[in-house]
Amino acid sequence: MLGKAKAAWGELTDDDLTKAEGRVEKLTGLIQERYGKTRQQAELEVRRFFDSNRDF
Template identity: 60%
Template structure:
């Protein structure tokens, strides 16, 4: 899924992201707004994961 498709489906994906990463707030997800790199950064920040771990989780999430 490319970034344009992700941004277009973000409202749907936002709920799924909140379920998967419950520590992310609605404000966090609004700031992310479908950008993979920003989502990985927020996951890294909230969960204390490495950049590589966070990016891998986001890649798996978008591959669904």
């Protein structure tokens, strides 16, 4: 799933994604910070990402 997350959010490093450890709150914060999105926008992206990758 790390590869899919990297493809979805290319500005996040492997280290960022490893530190997030699949935690929604941490990943949401990283996306919000790196992409300048609102908390709500970042949460929606993360939710959609995990929903579409449930089989992992």
